[in-house]
Amino acid sequence: MMKERDLIIVGGGPAGMAAALSAYEHGVQDILLLERDQFLGGILNQCVHTGFGLNYFKEVLAGPEYADRFMKRVIAIKEIEVSLKSFVIKLSQKKEITFLKPGKISEVKAKAVILATGCRERTREMAHIAGTRPAGIFPAGLAQKLINIEGLIPGNEAVIVGSGDIGLIMARRLTLEGSKVKAVIEIQKKSKGLQRNIVQCLEDFGIPLYLSHKIARIHGADRVSKVDVVQVDDNFKEVPNTSFSIGCDTVLISAGLIPENELAEMAGVDMDRKTNTPLSKEQNKTSVDGIFVCGNACQIYDLVDWVTKDSLLAGKQAAEYIKRIK
Amino acid sequence: MSKQFICIECPNSCLLVVETKDGKVTGVSGNKCKRGETYAVSEVENPVRNFTSLVKAEGLEIKMVPVKTSAPIQKGLIFFAAQEVKKIRIVKPVKVGEVIAENFVNSKADLIATRDVSLA
Ligand code: SF4
Numbered sequence: 001m002m003k004e005r006d007l008i009i010v011g012g013g014p015a016g017m018a019a020a021l022s023a024y025e026h027g028v029q030d031i032l033l034l035e036r037d038q039f040l041g042g043i044l045n046q047c048v049h050t051g052f053g054l055n056y057f058k059e060v061l062a063g064p065e066y067a068d069r070f071m072k073r074v075i076a077i078k079e080i081e082v083s084l085k086s087f088v089i090k091l092s093q094k095k096e097i098t099f100l101k102p103g104k105i106s107e108v109k110a111k112a113v114i115l116a117t118g119c120r121e122r123t124r125e126m127a128h129i130a131g132t133r134p135a136g137i138f139p140a141g142l143a144q145k146l147i148n149i150e151g152l153i154p155g156n157e158a159v160i161v162g163s164g165d166i167g168l169i170m171a172r173r174l175t176l177e178g179s180k181v182k183a184v185i186e187i188q189k190k191s192k193g194l195q196r197n198i199v200q201c202l203e204d205f206g207i208p209l210y211l212s213h214k215i216a217r218i219h220g221a222d223r224v225s226k227v228d229v230v231q232v233d234d235n236f237k238e239v240p241n242t243s244f245s246i247g248c249d250t251v252l253i254s255a256g257l258i259p260e261n262e263l264a265e266m267a268g269v270d271m272d273r274k275t276n277t278p279l280s281k282e283q284n285k286t287s288v289d290g291i292f293v294c295g296n297a298c299q300i301y302d303l304v305d306w307v308t309k310d311s312l313l314a315g316k317q318a319a320e321y322i323k324r325i326k
Numbered sequence: 327m328s329k330q331f332i333c334i335e336c337p338n339s340c341l342l343v344v345e346t347k348d349g350k351v352t353g354v355s356g357n358k359c360k361r362g363e364t365y366a367v368s369e370v371e372n373p374v375r376n377f378t379s380l381v382k383a384e385g386l387e388i389k390m391v392p393v394k395t396s397a398p399i400q401k402g403l404i405f406f407a408a409q410e411v412k413k414i415r416i417v418k419p420v421k422v423g424e425v426i427a428e429n430f431v432n433s434k435a436d437l438i439a440t441r442d443v444s445l446a
Contacts, residue, residue, distance in 0.1 A: 048392035048440065050376045054336050062378055064392045064441035068422045148380055151390045176379065176408040195332045195339035200375060204401065303337060 006030040006322050008097055008110035010088050010263060013042020014304050015295025015311040016116035017070040020080050022315025023114070028322055029079050032108065034086040034099055040074065041067030042118060043141070044304065046148045049169055051196075055305035066304060091115075091263040093288055111325060112290045112318045115264055116311060119296040122255040127161065129253075131218030134225075140166045140254035144173065153177055155250025159227050160184045161215055163191035163198070165302065167254025172201035174252075181207050182246050185229055187214045187236060192256075194302070215251070216243060224249050259297045267291055275299075284314040290325070292318050331369060333362040342366050374398035378440070379411045381426060385446055391416050392440045393426055399433035407431045419444050 007028050009016045012035030020033050039045060044052070047063030054060060057069070074080055083101065090098035095110045121139040138146070138154055144166065146152045156179055160167045163186040171181045184202060189212050191198055202209055216228040216238065231242035259276050261269075270279040270287040278286040278293050286293055294314035295307040327347070333340045338358055344366045345353035354366040368374055376398050380390040399407065410431050420426070420439040430437040 045392075045441070048380060048394075049378045050394060051337075060376070062392060062394050062440040065422060068441055148390060148392065149388070151380065151382060176404070178408075194337050196334035196337065199332050200334050204375070204404075 002096060002107050002109045004109045004111070005032045006111050007114065007318055008032045008034065008095075008108065008112075009114045009116055010034050010091075010097075011042065011116035011118060011295075011297070012037070012040040012082065012084070013116065013118055013295070014044055014067065014070065014307050015118065015297070015314075016042070016114070017067075017074050018308045018311035019114045019116055019292075019294050019315040019318070020074055021070065021077070022312040023319045024077055024079055024315075026316045026319030028315075028319045031080045032110075033074070033080055033082045034088055034097075035082065035084050036087040038084055040071045040082065040084070046141075046145050047169075048148050049173075052304050055303065056308050063304075070308075088263060091267045091291075093268045095267075095290060110290075111322050112292065113267075114292045114294060114311075114314055114318050115261070115297055116293075116295050116314075117260045117263060117297045119257040119259045119300055121166075121257060122253070124251075124253050124255075127253055127255040129161070129215050129218060131227075132220055134218070134220035134223050136220065136224035136249050137218065137251045137253065140170045140252040143250075143252050144170055147173055147177060153179060154252075155179060155224075155248075157182055157248040158250040158252055159215070159229075159246055159248045160252045160254060162186065162254035162256070163193050163209060163211075164254045164256060165193045165197055167252065168193045168197040168201040170252055170254070171207050172205065175205045175207070179250070181205070182248055183207070183229070184209045185213050185215055186211050187232060188212070189234075214238075218251060219245075220249075224251055227251060257296065257300050259300065261293070261297055264291065264293060264297075269293075284310065284317055290318075290321055292321075329370070330356075331366075333357060333365050335361045335365050344370060346370055373401040375401050375404055377404055377407050379408060381411060381414045381416050381437075383416045383443060385417055386419065386443050387446050388443055391420060391426075391443050393437050394440050395430060395433065395435040396425075396438050397435040399431070399435050403431050403433055407433070411437070416443070 044063035044067035052066040088099045216230045226247045231239040294311040377395045427437040
């Protein structure tokens with residue numbers, strides 16, 4: 001017979017860790033936390049800049065420090081079993097989970113499941129940028145991983161598309177690593193990034209930000225050679241005779257994030273097709289009783305502090321649910 | 327003289343209106359909290375920034391150890407810091423908060439690790 005656990009949490013980033021701690025604090029005694037990476041912490045491990053935790057810890061922390069505080073609390077609680085390198089491939093409506101671990105496939109059933117699966121980046125294809133398909137085009141978060149985790153520099157001269165926070169943070173990181181960031185291109189009239197990041201990531205380094213501009217075309221055979229930039233009007237239509245080119249070997253795409261919810265879908269959870277998030281009448285709940293969603297999988301947050309808050313609530317709700325059905 | 331700039335101390339990003347005389351701050355408004363005032367004085371008289379980077383690891387479980395300065399350092403030192411950090415190697419396990427380089431680039435701040443790293 002399939003083993004049954006009280007609560008299974010998928011994802012060991014800030015959302016999953018907060019959910020686990022909160023569920024434990026609200027009385028759940030048997031928690032399995034599944035994380036596909038070899039460490040807990042999720043995306044925070046590559047967010048080495050500071051600015052995390054001001055709200056929750058009332059301190060300015062780097063991403064890994066924020067993760068560390070939760071990790072140590074999670075590991076200290078024996079009722080929370082952490083399983084690393086564990087990749088969930090299936091979730092059923094009856095809350096049966098199949099996951100892979102190197103050399104092993106496991107099946108386990110849960111009374112309640114919390115999906116803390118985070119989000120992924122929008123790609124060049126989703127941003128509809130015309131041109132050739134040379135090497136040198138990266139989602140900004142992937143470039144962040146290359147630099148901060150792998151110690152590799154993606155290119156010498158970069159243009160960044162999109163002025164969300166990840167794009168801005170990467171403009172600074174690339175500059176400090178010795179690459180030249182030639183421009184940040186934003187199609188909207190205003191940047192979605194925090195004003196403080198525009199100041200400390202662009203203005204500090206004299207990196208130009210082109211608002212109401214877009215990349216009309218990417219050029220290059222094997223490697224990116226240049227991009228054509230053009231101004232757009234209020235309807236995002238190209239303004240004639242405003243086109244200019246910027247030579248570069250690298251293009252970073254920072255075009256926003258989409259919640260990762262394939263497991264919820266697989267389990268038959270009703271989804272909002274536009275946002276790729278579960279439809280729900282109440283925060284963190286889904287159309288399937290006992291399946292909860294929290295953090296960036298539930299909605300894209302711009303601060304990890306809000307992810308934590310949201311996930312603490314999800315942990316509490318799961319605990320209440322488990323008590324109710326027992 | 328009056329200057330306007332954005333406080334970068336927290337995500338509120340308040341627009342500060344700063345009165346200065348002979349390079350010194352004589353008045354600050356627009357700040358939602360006390361830290362905005364401190365930031366305004368520092369930004370005019372001695373601008374500083376948090377510095378974060380990565381140090382190469384050898385024989386440890388990860389390739390790059392994330393680091394930060396224990397306090398903000400002078401803005402003018404940032405590029406030098408980014409170059410100097412590349413010369414350091416970490417070969418022994420470290421704990422979060424552990425000092426990697428004291429008085430880093432003579433900034434009076436230490437370079438510290440921002441995560442635990444064990445042996446490979
Ligand atoms: S003045 Fe205070 S509230 Fe406003 S941005 Fe600065 S630190 Fe934040």
